[in-house]
Amino acid sequence: MDYRELLKKAKDAKENAYAPYSGFRVGAALLTAEGRIYTGCNVENASYGAAICAERAAISCAVSRGERRFEAIAIESNGEGGTFPCGICRQVIAEFGPDIKVIVGKADGDFRIYEIRDLIPHAFTAADIIK
Ligand code: THU
Numbered sequence: 187m188d189y190r191e192l193l194k195k196a197k198d199a200k201e202n203a204y205a206p207y208s209g210f211r212v213g214a215a216l217l218t219a220e221g222r223i224y225t226g227c228n229v230e231n232a233s234y235g236a237a238i239c240a241e242r243a244a245i246s247c248a249v250s251r252g253e254r255r256f257e258a259i260a261i262e263s264n265g266e267g268g269t270f271p272c273g274i275c276r277q278v279i280a281e282f283g284p285d286i287k288v289i290v291g292k293a294d295g296d297f298r299i300y301e302i303r304d305l306i307p308h309a310f311t312a313a314d315i316i317k
Pocket of ligand 1: 205210227228229238239240241270
């Protein structure tokens, strides 16, 4: 699939961001191995620590629908240079496989592609706890 299309879905999802405290709006679009797309946005809370990031919102949405196999996640925000997933989101993305692509969209329409294995080296995974 054309990652520009996935980035467009992330941009659309960003419109639903609930970010009254930070003003930082984020949208994510998650592509499954079968080509389905699930989106999420950040959802903040008056109890700041209760906020959920767009990436995890998208993953929760997909997993809740029975999805487990993911190919890529695209991220758009109102930050200029593009937004990388936070540490918690990197951990959550890595749960579903080391070769998931992370597509970081920039304000000028350009984007960069990474693999989650490179964004969270030596990730703690199921292999570390399942004997
Ligand atoms: N945020 C995301 O949704 N994804 C990221 O990758 C980075 C941070 C959100 C969390 C919070 O609502 C706001 O951005 C500021 O940290």
